[in-house]
Amino acid sequence: MADADVRSARSGDVDELARIHRDTWRTAYTDLLPDDVLVALDATPTLSLAVESGQLLVATEGRWLVGYCLAGGATEADTADVSGTPHEDAATTAIVTVLVEPRWGRRGHGSRLLDTAARQLVEAGATRGIAWIPESDRATRNFFERHEWTPDGTVRTLDAGGRPVREIRVSRGLTPLSDA
Template sequence: MADATVRTARPDDVAEIARIHRDTWRTAYEELVPAEVLQAIDVDETARTWSEAVERGQVFVAVEGGWTVGFCVAGKAPEDEVAHADGSLPADAETTALVSVLVEPRWGRRGHGGRLLATATEHLREAGATRGIAWVPEADKASIGFYGKAEWEPDGTVRTLDAGGRPLREIRVTGGLALLLAT
């Protein structure tokens, strides 16, 4: 394997982040989300959203050799993302971070996701975060397994999104931020 690293995303990474977002969703969620929804993902529109997160320093990219192969966005969790099912907030709501990791499937199982999550959690700890959460489609066993290896487990909170007229059930996983890379 070529040299693999993780670094903070730069503005010139935005187009590739948007492409990875589109391509990964089209591959990983083809059985969960209607094809017309996946085909409607617009890279230019998505890039505008990612540009804002990159400017805030909330995005990290995984690079292998000269290729950008995945990314992680991590920042303070909005109240509606961290709230209990009854709407109440946990005691640590102010120090809970929202995290999302995407690695292109063709680059999977090479440690990129773990490096992304470990780097993001290190930055989150330095910023005062104490816990992380992520939302994962309930049927996405690969992502649930990935977070499980980091000792992030489902906390019992479920939400259902409208995915182009098809319900998409997601579970929330949560865990600590003291992640270390295996050597």
Template sequence: MADATVRTAQPDDVAEIARIHRDTWRTAYRDIVPAEVLEAIDVDRTASAWAEAVGHGQVFVAAEGTWTVGFCVAGSAPEEEVARADGSLPEDAATTALLSVLVEPRWARRGHGGRLLATAASHLREAGATRGVAWVPEADKASIGFYGKADWEADGTVRTLDAGGRPLREIRVTGGLSLLLEP
């Protein structure tokens, strides 16, 4: 494997982040999300949202050699993302982070996701975060397994999103931010 790195995303990474977002969803979620929803993901439209997150220093990119292979967005979790099913907030709500990791399937199982998660966790700890949460489609066994390897577990909270008129059930996984990379 060529040199693998993770770094904070820069403005010139935005187009590639938007492309990876589109291509990864179209590949990884083709059996979970309706085709018309996946086809509607527009790189130019999503790039503006990614540019804002990159501008806030909330995105990390993974590279293998000269190829950008994935990214992680990580920042303070809004209250609605950490609330319990009854709407109450846990005691650590103010120090809980929201993360999402995407690695293109063709680059999967090479450690990029783990490096992204560990790097984001380190930055979040330095900023005062104590715990992380992520939302994962319930049918996405690969992502659930990925977070499980980092000792993140489902906390029993679910939500159902509208995916083009079809329900998409997501589970919330949570775990600590003291993640170490194995050699």
């Protein structure tokens, strides 16, 4: 494998990361999301804000950007239980999203992203991480479960262009993978 690394995202990375997001979602979620939702995907504003706030990491292989991890403080709504009550550690809970372009998958990029994010989040005072995953996305669920992120019983249903999408929440106490 060529040199693989994880670094903080730069503003010049946003267009390529938005393409990775769009192309990966259009491949992975073609049966889950309506065509008009997939066609309209544009993660550029979210990724730009994440770069500005320092919450976006990128995985590289050689000169290529191959994926990203968006990690930062979770909202109370994201940490809430089924009754809507925020979890007792809501203030120190981080939400994490990891995405690696499929052609670069199974090469350790996702694990490096998750480990680096966990280290940074712990240094910033986070104690727990959560991630929301479409229930039917077995690949992403398997990835998180391999790293001991487990479903905590919380689900939500989102409206994706008139089509309900059920998501599960996985969580784990935050320690870097290499320390676990």
